[in-house]
Structure formats: C-alpha cells, structure tokens
Amino acid sequence: MLPIKRIVVGTDMSPLASWAAARAALLAHELGSESVDLIHVIDNLAIETLRHLTKTPLETEQRLMELSRKQLTEIEHTLSEKYRIPVSITTLNVGRPYTEIVRYAEFLNAGLVVLGAHGGGLVRELFVGSTVDKVLRKLTRPVLIVKREPRAAYRKVLIPVDFSEFSGQATEFAVNIAPHAHITALHAVEVPFKARLESAGVDNKLIKVYESEVQVQKKKEMEEFISELRGPKPTLSSIMELGPVSTVIRKNMEVLDPDLVVIGKQGQSEQEETLLGGVARRVIQEASCDILVVPTF
Known part of the structure; x- marks a missing residue:
C-alpha cells in the first residue's frame, strides 16, 4: 500500500467540519504525510440567492469571500501549530461543493479525502443527496467521514x-x-x-x-x-x-x-x-x- 502523501479536507466552517480538519491533521502527523490541503467552496446557489436579496450584491459577495478567507487562514494556522504539519489552502472557490472537492482531490492526487458528517436522528435521513453522498458516488479515492471529535x-x-x-x-x-x-x-x-x-x-x-x-x-x-x-x-x-x-x-x-x-x-x-x-x-x-x-x- 502506497503512503498517503496528501490529505484533502473539505470544510464549510461548521463544528463537524472542524472535527474533520483536526482528524485529517492528526492522521497527517501520524503518517508523515506531506500536507493537509484545505478546500472551502461557497455554494453558487447561495451566492445567487444573495444577489437577488441584497441591494449591493457585489459588495456582499466580496465580504463573504473575505470572511471565508480569514476563517481558512485561522484554521490553517491552528492546525499547523497544533499538529506541526504543513497545511495549505488549496482553494476558496464558488461552485458546487461536491464537484469542486472531487475535482481538486483528483487534481492533487490525494491519498485520502476527509469530510465532516451530519449528526444522527432525523438529520441522518437527509444523507441521500448530501455533499458527502455525492462525493462518495463520484470520487475514486478513499473518503473518511468524521462523526466524532478526534482525541x-x-x-x-x-x-x-x-x-x-x-x-x-x-x-x-x-x-x-x-x-x-x-x-x-x-x-x-x-x-x-x-x-x-x-x-x-x-x-x-x-x-x-x-x-x-x-x-x-x-x-x-x-x-x-x-x-x-x-x-x-x-x-x-x-x-x-x-x-x-x-x-x-x-x-x-x-x-x-x-x-x-x-x-x-x-x-x-x-x-x-x-x-x-x-x-x-x-x-x-x-x-x-x-x-x-x-x-x-
């Protein structure tokens, strides 16, 4: 089995996504991986909705991008400091999250893709059609779905x-x-x-x-x-x-x-x-x- 050199983690800045990023970093540290690559995709459907709801759509979109970029930088700093691993922000993009995650994972030749999962209860019934579900259908690489805070x-x-x-x-x-x-x-x-x-x-x-x-x-x-x-x-x-x-x-x-x-x-x-x-x-x-x-x- 070849070593896992690059681990791609998709994040939507949610608490579950932070668990996924932490698990990816922990694995990278344990396995001696070259890097953890952070991917955040702003859903283009949400952007389109904002354009119709706000009086200054361009300004609102720019603020959203700036906030996302700041959050990604904070995540990058936290992970690299805590786990002593190289962390890179692969992309901050607008599009369909599952499409971009699959595309960048293939482009980077990722050995593992890590995603956060929704919680249990009624929410689990929404799995079909979710980003995780769609990534699993399309991606030809191992996918780790994180449900617990890594300790x-x-x-x-x-x-x-x-x-x-x-x-x-x-x-x-x-x-x-x-x-x-x-x-x-x-x-x-x-x-x-x-x-x-x-x-x-x-x-x-x-x-x-x-x-x-x-x-x-x-x-x-x-x-x-x-x-x-x-x-x-x-x-x-x-x-x-x-x-x-x-x-x-x-x-x-x-x-x-x-x-x-x-x-x-x-x-x-x-x-x-x-x-x-x-x-x-x-x-x-x-x-x-x-x-x-x-x-x-």
Whole structure:
C-alpha cells in the first residue's frame, strides 16, 4: 500500500467540519504525510440567492469571500501549530461543493479525502443527496467521514468483510491509516436457501447440519482472507455471526463500540456513477463513529 502523501479536507466552517480538519491533521502527523490541503467552496446557489436579496450584491459577495478567507487562514494556522504539519489552502472557490472537492482531490492526487458528517436522528435521513453522498458516488479515492471529535489515534476498527477484493483492499488501507489499532473483521453468515428449505418442510435437524457446514466453509474463507492480506500484519481478530448483514453489523457496532468502521466500495468508470449499496448506506447513516469508505484501486 502506497503512503498517503496528501490529505484533502473539505470544510464549510461548521463544528463537524472542524472535527474533520483536526482528524485529517492528526492522521497527517501520524503518517508523515506531506500536507493537509484545505478546500472551502461557497455554494453558487447561495451566492445567487444573495444577489437577488441584497441591494449591493457585489459588495456582499466580496465580504463573504473575505470572511471565508480569514476563517481558512485561522484554521490553517491552528492546525499547523497544533499538529506541526504543513497545511495549505488549496482553494476558496464558488461552485458546487461536491464537484469542486472531487475535482481538486483528483487534481492533487490525494491519498485520502476527509469530510465532516451530519449528526444522527432525523438529520441522518437527509444523507441521500448530501455533499458527502455525492462525493462518495463520484470520487475514486478513499473518503473518511468524521462523526466524532478526534482525541487520539484510532484504536478499535471494525471491518465488515465479504471476502471479496473490495474487502481485502479496504482492510489493507485500514491497516495503513490505523497501524496500531486492533482490527476486527466481521462476516455475517447468511445460509443460502434456508428459508426455502424451511418452507418446503425439510427436517429441522438436516437444516441445522447444512447450517453448520456453511459456517465451517465460511470460517475457512475468513482464515484465507486474513492470511492473504498484504503489508504489515495488524492485531486482528475475526467474528462470524449468523444473520442478515445489516443486523449483524448494527449489533456489533453497538457491542464493540469501534472508533472507526471501514467499508469497501466498488469503483466506477468515467462514464458511470456507482451508487453505494444499501448496506453501506445504512452503515454510514447509523454509525456513531467515523466511517472510512475505500474504493477498489
């Protein structure tokens, strides 16, 4: 896994965005990254509204830009002083935030993009269509969604795995950014055709035997998955649990209380946006900890 040289953090100056900037700086310090690049985009729709509502639209827009520039400079100074890392203001621009974040992350060849997330409760239902959602759909680079104020390096990482290439790369990347964390690989075992067998009246003892055989096979797959991981070998344990994927993940997030959950995402071609799968979307919405989404490389 290549080192993460540049970390791009999108900020809208909100408290959650300040957590994202702090986490990005903490990671840059820990990983020896070259820089943290701050990106702030003033939404052009908001600017357009101001132009219609004020008598002096140009003056209002200039004041807004000046205020944003001052705030960015303060953030840059705070991060560089506290974490002793190079921080640069990549851009202060007017446009659509998700478009500009994606464009600059690709242009800078960012190894990681860090964004703040909305809170829980009813707000989480607004995830679809949000800046984070749109960035995840379009960007072909790892995205860290920060939900907690960072106080230390990641120590407990949970990775739901399906033994695919996506899960393998997600796990390897997690080891890269949290080398001293304890990592738990979680696999939800869903027994194929179980419901059909029960409906067909197959003897329950036979179904239990079949269920046990499936679990044995999945255990072998987990062992192979862990043994084939490239790079430094982390402190890693595994959990195999019967049940629907979403239910198993939700339960283990509550029990293990990780500070980071990592999920893999299939990449996309230039011509095609890939929507996040239903399970990944629910994890992002429901988790109270940070979420790292890793596409295929």
